Amino acid sequence: APWVLCPALERQGMLCPGSALLRDRVNALGATGEWLGGCSAWPLRGSAPWKGSGVPPQDPRGTGAVLVPGEGAVPHAGTRPLSLLDDIVLTHSLFLPTERFLQQLHHPPARWEEGSGLRRKRAVLAVLLHFLDTYKGLLQEEESAGKVIKELYLLIMKDTSLYHELEDEIIKLHQLVETVELKPPNKQVKPLFRHFRRIDSCLQTRVAFRGSDEIFCRVYMPDHSYVTIRSRLSASVQDILASVTEKLQYSEEQSARGDALILVTMASSGEKAVLQPSEECVFTTLGINSHLFACTRDTFDSLVPLPEEIQVVPGDTEIHRAEPEDVANHLTAFHWELFRCIHEVEFVDYVFHGERGRRETANLELLLQRCSEVQHWVGTELLLCEALGKRAHLLKKLIKIAAICKQNQDMLSFYAIVIGLNNAAISRLRLTWEKLPGKFKNLFRKFENLTDPCRNHKTYREVLAKMKPPLIPFVPLILKDLTFLHEGSKTLLDGLVNVEKLHCIAEKVRAVRKYRSRPLCLELEASPAQLQTKAYVRQLRVIDNQNLLFELSYKLEPGSQ
Amino acid sequence: MPEQSNDYRVVVFGAGGVGKSSLVLRFVKGTFRESYIPTIEDTYRQVISCDKSICTLQITDTTGSHQFPAMQRLSISKGHAFILVYSITSRQSLEELKPIYEQICQIKGDIESIPIMLVGNKNDENQNREVESSEGEAMAKKWKCAFMETSAKTNHNVKELFQELLNLEKRRTVSLQIDGKKSKQQKRKEKLKGKCVVM
Numbered sequence: 001a002p003w004v005l006c007p008a009l010e011r012q013g014m015l016c017p018g019s020a021l022l023r024d025r026v027n028a029l030g031a032t033g034e035w036l037g038g039c040s041a042w043p044l045r046g047s048a049p050w051k052g053s054g055v056p057p058q059d060p061r062g063t064g065a066v067l068v069p070g071e072g073a074v075p076h077a078g079t080r081p082l083s084l085l086d087d088i089v090l091t092h093s094l095f096l097p098t099e100r101f102l103q104q105l106h107h108p109p110a111r112w113e114e115g116s117g118l119r120r121k122r123a124v125l126a127v128l129l130h131f132l133d134t135y136k137g138l139l140q141e142e143e144s145a146g147k148v149i150k151e152l153y154l155l156i157m158k159d160t161s162l163y164h165e166l167e168d169e170i171i172k173l174h175q176l177v178e179t180v181e182l183k184p185p186n187k188q189v190k191p192l193f194r195h196f197r198r199i200d201s202c203l204q205t206r207v208a209f210r211g212s213d214e215i216f217c218r219v220y221m222p223d224h225s226y227v228t229i230r231s232r233l234s235a236s237v238q239d240i241l242a243s244v245t246e247k248l249q250y251s252e253e254q255s256a257r258g259d260a261l262i263l264v265t266m267a268s269s270g271e272k273a274v275l276q277p278s279e280e281c282v283f284t285t286l287g288i289n290s291h292l293f294a295c296t297r298d299t300f301d302s303l304v305p306l307p308e309e310i311q312v313v314p315g316d317t318e319i320h321r322a323e324p325e326d327v328a329n330h331l332t333a334f335h336w337e338l339f340r341c342i343h344e345v346e347f348v349d350y351v352f353h354g355e356r357g358r359r360e361t362a363n364l365e366l367l368l369q370r371c372s373e374v375q376h377w378v379g380t381e382l383l384l385c386e387a388l389g390k391r392a393h394l395l396k397k398l399i400k401i402a403a404i405c406k407q408n409q410d411m412l413s414f415y416a417i418v419i420g421l422n423n424a425a426i427s428r429l430r431l432t433w434e435k436l437p438g439k440f441k442n443l444f445r446k447f448e449n450l451t452d453p454c455r456n457h458k459t460y461r462e463v464l465a466k467m468k469p470p471l472i473p474f475v476p477l478i479l480k481d482l483t484f485l486h487e488g489s490k491t492l493l494d495g496l497v498n499v500e501k502l503h504c505i506a507e508k509v510r511a512v513r514k515y516r517s518r519p520l521c522l523e524l525e526a527s528p529a530q531l532q533t534k535a536y537v538r539q540l541r542v543i544d545n546q547n548l549l550f551e552l553s554y555k556l557e558p559g560s561q
Numbered sequence: 562m563p564e565q566s567n568d569y570r571v572v573v574f575g576a577g578g579v580g581k582s583s584l585v586l587r588f589v590k591g592t593f594r595e596s597y598i599p600t601i602e603d604t605y606r607q608v609i610s611c612d613k614s615i616c617t618l619q620i621t622d623t624t625g626s627h628q629f630p631a632m633q634r635l636s637i638s639k640g641h642a643f644i645l646v647y648s649i650t651s652r653q654s655l656e657e658l659k660p661i662y663e664q665i666c667q668i669k670g671d672i673e674s675i676p677i678m679l680v681g682n683k684n685d686e687n688q689n690r691e692v693e694s695s696e697g698e699a700m701a702k703k704w705k706c707a708f709m710e711t712s713a714k715t716n717h718n719v720k721e722l723f724q725e726l727l728n729l730e731k732r733r734t735v736s737l738q739i740d741g742k743k744s745k746q747q748k749r750k751e752k753l754k755g756k757c758v759v760m
Contacts, residue, residue, distance in 0.1 A: 246598060
């Protein structure tokens with residue numbers, strides 16, 4: 001029965017010698033002989049072999065072995081050791097590819113001790129269960145990891161009869177493996193909503209995007225012709241170009257002559273950038289009104305952005321008709337859907353993707369995109385409103401919407417609206433702001449204080465800490481924190497893993513887990529008027545070209561400031 | 562903000578595999594390939610003349626499958642002229658045009674003022690013919706639209722198809738020739754040439 005792995009860990013010394021706290025923690029763990037051999041830093045002294053493609057080396061004393069479920073007790077919920085396991089499961093990809101991580105569970109023991117077999121098996125099972133529970137459907141995207149899990153699963157199944165004590169765990173394992181393997185029947189091709197915004201079935205509940213999902217995407221030519229290609233979300237630039245070339249019946253001579261196509265992203269402002277052939281999953285990283293262009297190197301300079309989609313129809317949009325409560329509630333409901341679609345691991349991968357082969361973080365990117373969309377929406381709506389009185393009324397309405405979002409504990413919408421109103425093209429509209437009732441001026445001043453970034457967003461953090469789940473945090477701030485954690489300390493030093501860093505990162509992820517630990521229930525009617533508001537909120541049309549926003553702003557109030 | 566309404570929009574409909582994309586690509590790029598890639602929605606642009614000035618001809622190539630009714634409705638409401646393509650090798654493909662034609666009638670209303678061309682493509686495959694020319698003509702008569710048989714493969718009647726379609730437009734003068742005057746000059750030249758017999 002070789003599925004128990006890795007002998008007890010030998011303590012190899014610790015990282016961060018200055019940290020008394022860390023040492024205390026380690027000692028505490030070590031004393032109770034708990035999880036993972038009570039180590040704070042995992043020895044990776046024999047780290048060289050990890051680079052190769054071979055199996056980790058067999059070291060009789062276990063110095064090369066990394067993941068070692070100790071022989072101690074199985075972790076109990078709520079105890080520190082469980083959080084240590086959780087830290088590692090969430091963040092292992094920082095120093096060990098998932099596949100390797102799993103192989104550690106699979107690895108035959110260098111030293112097999114009969115007596116401790118059961119405890120070790122239980123420990124391995126605990127790690128595996130926790131891993132599966134955390135990653136779930138995400139594993140469908142990772143073939144190699146899936147293979148390791150399957151092998152491990154088969155080995156465990158073989159041994160089931162020997163270990164009746166493990167029955168509960170094994171039943172759980174059955175269930176988890178099933179959910180991981182179960183692919184949703186006939187996956188639908190998802191139009192990336194931005195390109196099909198008016199016709200996408202936007203009223204349906206959003207489900208998470210995965211790398212293997214097929215999507216439709218438009219790729220434009222220099223003359224603004226376009227082809228719609230069908231592609232995996234995770235497709236590389238090279239793949240996209242291959243589809244475009246094929247569609248256009250681009251001849252082989254042309255590509256051979258060096259007229260090969262390049263893929264370019266172009267923002268509505270005309271800003272453009274060439275994408276590298278190896279770049280992957282570019283669709284979700286585009287700006288709001290950015291588009292993909294395929295062109296030859298010669299034509300790159302002559303590329304011009306698509307004409308602005310939005311037509312100035314003064315004051316004719318849903319926002320003027322809808323009640324602020326309804327708009328706010330639909331914003332919250334939609335952002336909750338988007339927030340729920342983000343896998344915990346995406347937070348880790350988003351910040352650290354530079355180092356390892358990248359896992360898709362599409363759902364997180366879509367939320368960020370949405371956040372900036374809401375910011376521009378606020379400005380767009382105000383600037384498309386020509387009459388001063390009406391504009392002041394709309395400003396009041398938007399502040400009210402922000403207030404309700406805050407009440408809904410939807411800090412993402414709240415922040416986005418406040419930032420949007422703070423856009424220089426809006427804040428310079430002196431006449432509009434002067435017409436705002438004093439009560440709302442004060443309210444907005446409060447909102448500005450709440451979103452004030454000083455002392456590392458102290459005010460906001462305090463407010464957030466008092467909120468009980470469910471809530472939607474201002475996600476960009478979480479990413480900022482993660483980036484600081486990442487850039488502020490090393491992950492590896494002298495072949496040791498900085499477990500304290502992993503812990504801090506995992507704490508951030510656990511905060512997200514907590515925010516989502518209870519379902520958000522808003523009472524939304526399904527009346528036609530409500531559906532209209534819902535559709536409006538879910539497919540905002542915005543101007544994201546700051547120059548154009550300024551232009552409109554100066555046209556409305558030339559003399560301001 | 563640039564005006565979009567100056568564009569003249571032609572939309573190509575038809576069942577899957579009848580050769581919509583082949584016709585469009587033959588016209589736009591002059592190429593033809595045997596390989597089949599299902600289309601979702603592509604739009605090609607070309608400069609043409611319109612009421613003595615220049616405008617853009619937008620040709621939208623649509624999907625043959627019925628997966629996206631909303632997209633179809635949108636293309637119809639935005640289109641100025643329509644090409645309905647079937648394959649002369651498939652009676653079924655002619656049948657499948659009926660609901661599309663009905664939808665155009667529904668959305669556009671006054672169907673007679675809208676240029677519509679019924680096209681029997683693949684007429685190079687006479688040996689597999691299932692739909693006779695006369696049947697196509699009869700259908701066109703019933704639908705009060707024009708009719709033509711084409712082959713994207715042999716480049717038969719492709720350019721003519723688009724030119725004829727534009728000729729059907731009575732509300733403005735649209736022509737594939739970029740400059741109307743120039744074409745007159747060319748005609749004159751050709752006339753002259755015709756008179757000059759080189760011995």
